[in-house]
Amino acid sequence: MPEAQAEFAIGVHDLVVGFGRQTVLDHLSLDVRRGEILGLVGASGGGKSVLMRTIIGLIPRRSGTIEIMGRPIGGTHDQSRAATWGILFQQGALFSSLTVKQNVQFPLRENLALSQELMDEIAIAKLEMVGLRAQDGDKYPSELSGGMTKRVALARALALDPPILFLDEPTSGLDPIAAGDFDSLIRTLQKTLGFTVFMVTHDLASLTTVCDRVAALADGKIVAIGPMRELLQSEHPWVRAYFHGKRSQMLQHEMR
């Protein structure tokens, strides 16, 4: 199907992934709609990162199909898809020996042949887009706060204007104010640019305020998916325990 007609940005069908004798994802199916922010929750060690890494081709699958923007993708890393998604890994994962500007320019250098002048302009535009200043571009990662590091990583993930953005626990390690600011930034950019977001998170505030839908991963499968208010009604034991456990109840009460 041509990209313009694909209803789903990501379509995962009957996916099986494992390591040795361990099966992590067991006939898992999941559709991510175009232009939505989908949050993925699941137990620690339940396979959230494995699912994300399999979708982007970093982990081979045993069986099942994966479609990105209506096109099937291969079982291993597919370089031609580099401009289709941007990724923000949990720790930001910036190159410590490169300046902020060089980090943001990295995907441009890898995938396009642009003049240095144009790359500088793009890098500054991307930094401003994520709320940083042009002069921050000359700093090194060690000179940045946690919130700034995430923003630089986001600017780098969006350098090639990808239609899909993968976020792996984007607010982990941030204080509540910085986390809230980062959530708002994601929401604003998504509304403005219209990309699709696939976000792994444990952050109840992010799930409630940013995600259009939330998917719950348990026993290697998606056991519930829908807007947060529907997930809160789910009868699945793990989903109930997750959202109605003592800690979640306390937070939800505080968020009211």
Ligand SMILES: Nc1ncnc2c1ncn2[C@@H]1O[C@H](COP(=O)(O)OP(=O)(O)OP(=O)(O)O)[C@@H](O)[C@H]1O
């Ligand atoms: N490269 C690998 N080789 C072998 N086992 C792996 C590999 N990557 C992940 N696993 C295993 O797959 C399972 C799922 O791991 P995964 O990192 O996806 O969990 P997660 O849901 O992201 O957890 P967390 O919320 O703690 O980050 C774990 O048992 C883990 O040990």
